[in-house]
Structure formats: C-alpha cells, structure tokens
Amino acid sequence: MIDFLNYAVLGILTGQLYAIVAMGFVVIYRASRVFNFAQGEFVVLGGFLVWTFAIALKLPTVLAGPLSICAGALLGIVIERVFFRRLVGRSVFSMVMVTIGMIILLRGVMMMTWGAHERQFPVLLPLQPLVMGDFFIPAPLVASGILSVLAALVLNHFFNRSRAGLALAAVSEDHEVAQSLGISVRRSMALAWSLGLALSVLGAAVYLSGKTLSYNAAEIGFAALPIALLAGLESIRGLLLAGAIIGLIQGLASAYIDPILGGQASAIVPYVFMLGVLIVRPTGLFGWKIIERV
Amino acid sequence: MDPAGRFSTSYRADTALLRTSPQVVVTIAIVLALVLIAFLGSPRLLSVGTAITTSAVIAIGLQITTGYAGQVNLGQAAFTGVGAYCTAILAQRLALPFWLVIPLSGLAAAAFGWIFGLAAVRIRGFYLALTTIAAQALFPFLVLNLPSSWLGSSSGLTLPPATLFAWRLTTERDLYLLTLVVCVIMTAGAFGIVRGHNGRAFAAVRDDELAAGMTGLPVARTKAKAFFVGAFYAGVGGSLIAYQLRLINTEAFTLYQSIWFIAMIIVGGLGSIVGALVGAVAIRGTQEMLSSIGPSLAAQLPTLGNSVVFAAMNVFLGGVIIAFLIFEPDGLMRRWNILKEQYRRWPFPR
Numbered sequence: 001m002i003d004f005l006n007y008a009v010l011g012i013l014t015g016q017l018y019a020i021v022a023m024g025f026v027v028i029y030r031a032s033r034v035f036n037f038a039q040g041e042f043v044v045l046g047g048f049l050v051w052t053f054a055i056a057l058k059l060p061t062v063l064a065g066p067l068s069i070c071a072g073a074l075l076g077i078v079i080e081r082v083f084f085r086r087l088v089g090r091s092v093f094s095m096v097m098v099t100i101g102m103i104i105l106l107r108g109v110m111m112m113t114w115g116a117h118e119r120q121f122p123v124l125l126p127l128q129p130l131v132m133g134d135f136f137i138p139a140p141l142v143a144s145g146i147l148s149v150l151a152a153l154v155l156n157h158f159f160n161r162s163r164a165g166l167a168l169a170a171v172s173e174d175h176e177v178a179q180s181l182g183i184s185v186r187r188s189m190a191l192a193w194s195l196g197l198a199l200s201v202l203g204a205a206v207y208l209s210g211k212t213l214s215y216n217a218a219e220i221g222f223a224a225l226p227i228a229l230l231a232g233l234e235s236i237r238g239l240l241l242a243g244a245i246i247g248l249i250q251g252l253a254s255a256y257i258d259p260i261l262g263g264q265a266s267a268i269v270p271y272v273f274m275l276g277v278l279i280v281r282p283t284g285l286f287g288w289k290i291i292e293r294v
Numbered sequence: 295m296d297p298a299g300r301f302s303t304s305y306r307a308d309t310a311l312l313r314t315s316p317q318v319v320v321t322i323a324i325v326l327a328l329v330l331i332a333f334l335g336s337p338r339l340l341s342v343g344t345a346i347t348t349s350a351v352i353a354i355g356l357q358i359t360t361g362y363a364g365q366v367n368l369g370q371a372a373f374t375g376v377g378a379y380c381t382a383i384l385a386q387r388l389a390l391p392f393w394l395v396i397p398l399s400g401l402a403a404a405a406f407g408w409i410f411g412l413a414a415v416r417i418r419g420f421y422l423a424l425t426t427i428a429a430q431a432l433f434p435f436l437v438l439n440l441p442s443s444w445l446g447s448s449s450g451l452t453l454p455p456a457t458l459f460a461w462r463l464t465t466e467r468d469l470y471l472l473t474l475v476v477c478v479i480m481t482a483g484a485f486g487i488v489r490g491h492n493g494r495a496f497a498a499v500r501d502d503e504l505a506a507g508m509t510g511l512p513v514a515r516t517k518a519k520a521f522f523v524g525a526f527y528a529g530v531g532g533s534l535i536a537y538q539l540r541l542i543n544t545e546a547f548t549l550y551q552s553i554w555f556i557a558m559i560i561v562g563g564l565g566s567i568v569g570a571l572v573g574a575v576a577i578r579g580t581q582e583m584l585s586s587i588g589p590s591l592a593a594q595l596p597t598l599g600n601s602v603v604f605a606a607m608n609v610f611l612g613g614v615i616i617a618f619l620i621f622e623p624d625g626l627m628r629r630w631n632i633l634k635e636q637y638r639r640w641p642f643p644r
Contacts, residue, residue, distance in 0.1 A: 035423065100557075101560070101616040104553060105608065105609060105613055107608050107612070108605045108606065108608025108610075110605075274424060275428050278421060
C-alpha cells in the first residue's frame, strides 16, 4: 500500500514537471492559435542555455537560472521577429508549418553552436530526497512541483487579469480586429513567444537538473502535448490537474505494467490517453468551446 | 489556362492530362531519360535515383493528405514503417511475389492510417495532427514491445530480394527500375485521384470544412479517406524501402523522417502532384549531395568535424523550408506556373 502511494505521489509530481513544459506550449497556443511543434527543440535549447551559463561561464545557480531565462525570452523575441512577424495575418496553417521547419533549423543551429555530443547538466536543485515517514520523495520533484504551481498561478493572473494578457486573448481571436482596436499584434506575439521560450528554459532547467543533456530531451516536448490537450489547450490552471492525472497514470503504469511487459509501456501511456481524450472530449477538461461560422 | 489556339472539341480533350503536344513530348522525354539513366548511370547515381523515386511516392501520398485535403500529418513515416514491416512479413513468411506484396503493404498501411483519420469524426482542425503524432509514437512502441518472433523487436526483420521469374532484383539498377516503375504508376494514379470527385471533395474540406459540410459533403469521412489514400502511398513507399534495405527496423521511420516528407511538399508546393515530385527531387537530392560531399568537406576542414556538416545541412534545409513558407508559400510550382502563364500571354503583361 505504501509503495502504491509512493508511486502515486512520484507520478503526480513528475506530471507537474511535464506541466511546466506544457505551459510553454499553451502560452503560445493561447496567444496565437499556433500549435508549436518545435516545443521539444525549445526545451533542448533551454537546456543548452542553462548549460552555457552554469558550466561554460561558471556562474552560480542563482545567477545562471534567471540569466538563461532572460536569454530564452530574448531568443523568443528574435524568433518572432525573424519568422512570425512576417506571417501576421496569414493562415494559421502556414505558421504551424513554420514551427515544423523550425524543428529542423533549431536542431541544426544548436548542433553548430554546441556540438552533437552528450554532456553533464549542472545540478541546479538539491539532490537529497525528502523522507517523511515511509514516504520517499526526490527533492527536485518537490521543487518542480512548487515551481509549476507558482508559474501556473502567475500566468493565470497574467492572462485573466492583466491588460497585456487580455490583449493576447484578443489577438488570438482575430489579428485584424485586435489591430483595429488599437492592440499591437506584433508586440503581443513577441510577448507570447518570449514567454513561451522562457517557460521552456525553466522546464529544461528543472527537468534536466543533474541528468545528461542530449538532443533526446526534445521528446519531453511531445510528451507534454497530451497534458496540454487534456487541460484543454487554453487553460493554464488546468495544466496542473491534467499533469497530475497523466503523471499518476504514467507513474502507476511504470511501476505495475512495465515489469509485466518488460518494456517501456509507461512511455506510451500519455499518447494512448491523448487518443482517448481526442475522441471522447476534444476540447479537454477546461478548453474553450469555440463556435465557428462560415 | 491553355495556350492560344488550343480548343477542346470533345469531353476527352477537355479533361486530358497532357493538353498540348509539347507536354506530350516533354513527358515522354523525361520518362525515357529516367529509363536511360538506369543503363548509363553509375551505381551511386542509381542509388540516389532510387532514394528520390521512393521518397517521391511517399511525398505524393502526403501531398494528397496535407496539400489537397489540408490535414497536417506528422505520422507519414510511421505509415511508411507499417508498409515496410508488412512487406517483410508477407515476403519472408508467406513468400508472396513482390507485385502482390507491394499493393498489400499499401493496403495495410492505409488501414492503419485510416484508423487515425477516423478520429476526424470527433476532432476538427489541427487536433487531428496530434493523432498522427500519437501514431508516430505508437508505431515503434508496438514493434519493439511485441514478442520478437512477431515483428523482430529491436533486431528488425530481414526479407528476401524481390524476384521476377528467375530475375533477382538485387543490383542498384534493378532496384532503380523497380522503384521507377512503381513511382510512375503511383504518380499517374495520384493525378487520377485529385482530378476526380475525391480530389474536389479534398480541396473543399481543405478550403473550408464548415462550408463543405453545408454543401452536403461528409467532412469526417472525406478526411478519413484522405488519410487512407495518403497512408496507402506511404505503405507502397515503405514496401520499396524494405526491398532496398532488406533489413528493416524502426530507426528508419522516426518523427524526423515525417518532418522531411513535410519539407518536400512545402518546397515543391502544397496542392500539386508535380510539386511533390519536385520537392522530393530537391530535398532528397540535396540531402544525398550533401552527404556525399560531406566527408570530403570534413576532410578538408578537419576543425569542423562530421557532425558540423550534418548540422549545416539541417540549418540549410530548415532555413530553406521556412524561407519558402514566408516568401513563397505555394512552393516552386507557383513560380513555374507564373513563368508558364507569362510565356503563354506574351507579349501581354500579366
């Protein structure tokens, strides 16, 4: 029984980790209706940024963390400026296609800049586990859980209460209408992309802390998709619940199903779950119901 | 637009694919040249040709799903993989001849793709692309986790070469001829599909699915059909890949491969069968060229190393894809059509 609870808690906390990465995805989707398929590459890019500041420049964690997040936000503005500014007013389809092209481009740029080999990622979060009675929880997971909840609350406030956040919602609705109401579409898009990349850096820092940094980290970007989808793609707070649900299922699957199948059944659970969500309730738990007209 | 002086006098002439005598001449010349290459080209050139024609088949399928029906498909490589594995099983265990194996593999992949397209009944818009990502994740999982006596698990499957009577298709030339014939048949078929009522239904769903539904089109069924056709092409391509490699594993069918197929139809031009062919030649040709000059480049610039050459290829091709989307969203075919139009209207301005 205690094993079961342990696995459950671990799973839920791991789900929060995915939720941070999913936030980067949702922020961009909410602001521009663009499915950012390059989210995985963003996470890898975030990992390299943190590595550069923490290991190559030998800065202390307190400095390296915020600096790499700022660098990520800056890169987000560059990406918006170079690619997406030219696509304002064009179909969402071409923007989504650009994100697919960005997967190839970013991978190449990162390989040119940092090389293709694996490397040790700095330990940013304390390693010793928290022991509470029979519970045994790794501290990085606790930290990531706290960070995830904090980020969700801040973002939720930003999107629902602040002027800039509400402007983003208007932009996502219709570029032309937003522009004619005096909202700068360009500035809003830049804000969305820099937020998205900053969150990806945060996600990378938490996810990779103390692990190896390689291009395989991009997989987490796709693994975060089911969570974003279950939450409904527009809901930020919903990500916490969705992350908990999928993390729980995945944690239990890896504890009880993997030994039976002798394989990576848990890795596939989010995708199977995603198919289920898509078929049963495509708008997710908290997604907006959008009425379309011809 | 037809050139001045060409008037259709019968329904056949009005629906003809090759509309002018220069078109007939050029088409025959191209096909003849492609056949001639088989007997004059070096083995290296032939292997490049095989890679290009195989990719072209798969890209045409993706063109129908994405370019004509407007459904983003990130799982084309998984569909290709289903075709390849099906080929390995049919050719190895049942010892069927290749002319039966190739269409059957196509059908198997089509059924797989159709299942994911069926999700369109409930899902609209880009959500459908997510089911194809799920397909891309499920495929290697299933192969690797099923008992290794079924699909070979991580060691893969082997298969005998394709044989026609006593002729074993093993050399580069044989394989090139095989893929060329299949590619020509599949291209002709694609033209037939997109010109008929199915093609018009695909385009209607792409342009406005709500309006298409209002006019009485079964939108979900049309989308599922687009996936069926696209995956059929992928399966045929996968079958060709299986006969070339003769040892298949999941490594050849990753998400990254799917992205390259998308790159081909973007560069060639969305919504054009010839565009898919042009894109396959442009992207696969560039990849093969870079991979053959890569080692010598790395030898000349030893500081760069091999990985940098590969990375530079990604930067170049990724940049090309995005540049096309931003500056020339309809691909190379649009440029060509503009040129053709101008030539036909000359000396009048466009």
